[in-house]
Amino acid sequence: MSYKILSLGDSASFPGAHPLLDKAERDGDVALVLGNRVPEALERLGKRDGYRAVVVELDMECLGVYTGESRGEEGSNMLGFARFRLGSDPASNLIELVRQPATPQAAIDAARRVFESAGLQVAVCKDVPGRILNRLIRPYYNAALRRLDEGLASAADMDITLKLGLGYPEGPIGLLERTGLDRHYDVTQTLWEAYGDPGYVPARRAQIAKQRALVEAQVQAWTERDDEIADD
């Protein structure tokens, strides 16, 4: 399966070298649209019917934003994707591939094959906020942070319990502090707005981390301004 890449703006999924980028051709059966300037890139791509699949990079938004939706019958050769990453961790090997109700199976298969040919794993899901992983894990992370505040157990005991008891590679508290509680805030706040489900309400510790990150950014801006004034 040959594919081409059209890249415009920053790509969170493929910020650096990757076999997927190396194997792209000038033209191909599948078009991958990378970067955060999707509407512009689609404009440049022009006619989309000729491709087996046109796959656009998504951030937190849904694919429907670019395709439009109607009557639950939407679906074309256009799919969405995001490479999963947890906070400041490097991007994982997982591609969440987003389909719509009437997306043809052939388009899904074509898109899947492109990613798999570059050594990535693909999980197909419908076009919902948080897709699979964020939708599943954020309530668990919020609950862990809340229970830590409530004194269920120490952070170390909670982490070791989930590692030894369930074989998780890392406990929730260690993982969130390592990858950025403020980043957890951003994702779970978006999902809270989308679903109104209390499980997504950012836990107190995530709220504090976010506010602290904002304060630190402000201090940084002041310091830089003062430095500039001193330089003048």
Add this chain to the structure above:
Amino acid sequence: MSTIKTVGVAGSGTMGSGIAIVAARAGFRTIVYDVSQPSLDRARKQTEGFFAKSVERKKLTQAQVDTILGNLSSTTDIATMAQCDIVIEAVFENLKVKHELLAKLDAVCPPETLFASNTSTLSITEIAAGSGRDERVIGMHFCLPAQLMKLVEMSPGLRTSDEAFQAAWDLCKAMGQIPVKTKDNPGFILNYFLIPFNNDAIRMVEAGLAEPAEIDRAIKTGLGYAMGPLELLDLVGLDTHLLVAEALYAGTHEPRNQVPALVKRMIAAGHLGRKTGQGFYKYSGNAMFGG
């Protein structure tokens, strides 16, 4: 250092037989009590099989196993438990059954004997309330299979004395286990986090958002978990999941703990998981389809 010499285990089912292996293997004189002789016989056979494998794999010598098995006895006579410094109960998950058992044990055991409960979902304080010695009752939640899993969640009830908790903690370590301390909360740590997570994964399948294999692949690849939630549920059995989740919901009333309707439909259809050949996946022998 543990001052405990004789460990009693009440209940010789899945968990009790595993806990007895842990205690005997660590050199404690171990007495297993059950109301059912067939259950004790089954447990003895499985235990002998387990240790035979340990010899085969050169983890233990035959002489060591002979000593361990010599230290491990069983009884249907509750009066025998009078010899125990601690009794760890692993009988049915039912408050009434546990209360009746502890009341009987209280009548035969010396006042110093500690009582520990392996309950997954009941409150340690509530169990202790029917024991006649609530300051000497501790939660000691082993993981399945107990003979292989090191983790033990340990919880004091509201009236448990520090000294009793410490003695049970020391025993846990002396048995080669890794204890963690948690509050007496429904589901402690493990089930409190696992059950709602699994329910959410089931709801995702129920809502048609993704196929089970896609969800499991996402979890394994994205987070490095050894197993996806739906594979795990098939292994545990949906009937068992239903029991634990219903108990957790009854104790918390948190919406995520409520069992999705799909679980009951699957149980009605006989799709309990691996043990019936079909759950979220289809199985034939050890092979899995649809993965």
